[in-house]
Amino acid sequence: MANVWHSRTRQSPAQARTRIRYEAWAGAAVFAALFALTATVSPEQPGHYPTCPFRAITGYACPGCGSLRALHDLAHGHFVTALTHNAMLVMMLPFATAAWFRTVTGRTGAVAIPRWLTCAVMVVLAVWTLVRNLPAVRGTLTAT
Numbered sequence: 001m002a003n004v005w006h007s008r009t010r011q012s013p014a015q016a017r018t019r020i021r022y023e024a025w026a027g028a029a030v031f032a033a034l035f036a037l038t039a040t041v042s043p044e045q046p047g048h049y050p051t052c053p054f055r056a057i058t059g060y061a062c063p064g065c066g067s068l069r070a071l072h073d074l075a076h077g078h079f080v081t082a083l084t085h086n087a088m089l090v091m092m093l094p095f096a097t098a099a100w101f102r103t104v105t106g107r108t109g110a111v112a113i114p115r116w117l118t119c120a121v122m123v124v125l126a127v128w129t130l131v132r133n134l135p136a137v138r139g140t141l142t143a144t
Helices: 002-009 014-039 053-058 067-075 079-104 117-134
Strands: none
Touching: 014 067, 014 079, 067 079
16 A cells, blocks of 8 residues: 555656646636536525535634625626625635646746745634624624
């Protein structure tokens, strides 16, 4: 079993780049399918999409709550309404798109993500979750 593991992980740089590009295109295909689905089937209609388990258990919005509605609004050109459903998603889409383009064009190298950046992303998500659930901003930054 160990030999199989090592044979899979030992790839030439060209094979690794090709695999990463395939994965990036597969991710784009999944996102495009989700975007097309949310564009045609409104998340406001009950029964079409699963309920957020975090919200079902706690009653609070998680960092991803409202993402389907935000994508639906973006698909129909309602940018401001998308911001009210999930501002974090709307603000992160340009960065995700830029990272995807860098990946598929081969402009990424072996970049190690610094530990501080990982911690900063986790802190931002935690603060976003806390702020969007405050009673003072409920209805403006939440998915409700």
